[in-house]
Amino acid sequence: MKTKIKNFGTIALVVALSFTATVSWAFDGTKDTPVVSLKYVGLIQNQPTFQLDLNSVEETDFYVSIKDQDGQVIYNEKIKAKNFTRNYRLNTSVDDAILKVEVREGNKKPEVFTINRNTRYYEETSISKL
Numbered sequence: 251m252k253t254k255i256k257n258f259g260t261i262a263l264v265v266a267l268s269f270t271a272t273v274s275w276a277f278d279g280t281k282d283t284p285v286v287s288l289k290y291v292g293l294i295q296n297q298p299t300f301q302l303d304l305n306s307v308e309e310t311d312f313y314v315s316i317k318d319q320d321g322q323v324i325y326n327e328k329i330k331a332k333n334f335t336r337n338y339r340l341n342t343s344v345d346d347a348i349l350k351v352e353v354r355e356g357n358k359k360p361e362v363f364t365i366n367r368n369t370r371y372y373e374e375t376s377i378s379k380l
Contacts, residue, residue, distance in 0.1 A: 286312075286353045288363045297339045298367065304334040306355065313354045319347055340365075 285306060291299045304312050309332045316325040316338070325338075340349070347367070354360035 285355055286361045288351055288353075291337060294337075294339055297341065299337050299339045300351075300365070301335060301337050302351070302353070304329065304331060304353070304355075306332050308332060310356050313352075313360075315352050317350045317352065319349070324349070340367075 285304065287303045289301050289303075291301045293299065302314065306312075309330060312329045312331065312334070314325075314327050314329060315323055317323055329336075349365040351363040351365065352360045353363075
């Protein structure tokens with residue numbers, strides 16, 4: 251009986267150690283951070299503002315261009331950086347147009363973000379008891 255308990259204990263220890271090795275291998279800290287991210291910050295002076303974050307392992311060239319729905323370039327710039335953050339404020343005269351933000355790192359395929367401004371009006375009815 252003691253031999254069976256000892257064997258089960260050995261098997262349980264081996265299984266537990268194998269899970270520990272698998273978990274430590276999966277979380278080895280080399281997870282890639284996103285190179286490019288674009289997020290909505292809010293309204294500044296009644297104009298929508300977006301934050302662009304660029305992260306790279308080493309200093310590289312980033313090419314940022316903002317295009318309208320017809321493909322016309324509205325804004326274009328080249329940034330040489332390792333870690334970079336910039337806020338972009340849109341002119342409200344653009345109305346509800348769809349804008350595309352393209353960010354290319356060196357000669358890699360560009361990452362494309364779409365900004366779609368929709369204006370919605372909500373009518374709400376509430377009932378309250380006095």
